[in-house]
Amino acid sequence: MLFRRLVLYALLVGAVAGLVLTAVQFWQVIPIIQSAEVYEGEVAPPIQGGADHDHAGHDHEHDANAWTPQDGLERTGYTLLSNVLTAAGLGLVLLAAMVTAARSSTTTRIDWRHGLLWGASGYAVFWLSPALGLPPEIPGAAAASLEARQLWWLFAVVCSAAGLAGFAFGKSPWRWASLVLIVIPHLVGAPHPEVAMFADKPPEAAAELEKLARQFYGATAVANAVFWLVLGLTSTWAVRRIVMSNAIHD
Numbered sequence: 241m242l243f244r245r246l247v248l249y250a251l252l253v254g255a256v257a258g259l260v261l262t263a264v265q266f267w268q269v270i271p272i273i274q275s276a277e278v279y280e281g282e283v284a285p286p287i288q289g290g291a292d293h294d295h296a297g298h299d300h301e302h303d304a305n306a307w308t309p310q311d312g313l314e315r316t317g318y319t320l321l322s323n324v325l326t327a328a329g330l331g332l333v334l335l336a337a338m339v340t341a342a343r344s345s346t347t348t349r350i351d352w353r354h355g356l357l358w359g360a361s362g363y364a365v366f367w368l369s370p371a372l373g374l375p376p377e378i379p380g381a382a383a384a385s386l387e388a389r390q391l392w393w394l395f396a397v398v399c400s401a402a403g404l405a406g407f408a409f410g411k412s413p414w415r416w417a418s419l420v421l422i423v424i425p426h427l428v429g430a431p432h433p434e435v436a437m438f439a440d441k442p443p444e445a446a447a448e449l450e451k452l453a454r455q456f457y458g459a460t461a462v463a464n465a466v467f468w469l470v471l472g473l474t475s476t477w478a479v480r481r482i483v484m485s486n487a488i489h490d
Contacts, residue, residue: 254328359472373430384431
């Protein structure tokens, strides 16, 4: 019964948080992506008298014939669906952690401050720490291989989660030392291409894309901060109902 309630509430908080994230993205993130896509097909002319352009540092994963949703309602709809499903999965993880912490704690009161704290922790673990090593990329940017980036992202998330959990819930006076785990992925280093981010673009396009990349990083940071705070607050509401319901049935 507890797992069933966790899943149902995860879907509910995921729908709310995913809708809010989509609204924020539609307002400030998607316009930047659309501006970057204008330059995506531009390629710098080859250097006369030199070697051919080196594509080894690029991760060309785009297929010109691959299906993509049309701009407008269709694209927004798929973005909303993706955000809701992602939020539901993250919500399930957050709810499970919050319920476990609530049931093992002597403090029975759970309020909005817990939601802000858990949301900020989720933001730090799932977005901020990985983004410090692998900033979010706009269309047209060179990148390392997808597999390498995914493995490093997972490494950063696991280390950050373990470090924060050890510090927050550890009983030893030396629990602060667990925060060292957060730094380890960055000492190892995130995978990056061997060339500049927009090395294959004309100078004018590269300059504009670099400007858009900085704007995209800031807009994505804000959007994800709002998303995690909403997810934390709605999860707090859900946890209160789950714990109360479980206490009644017990």
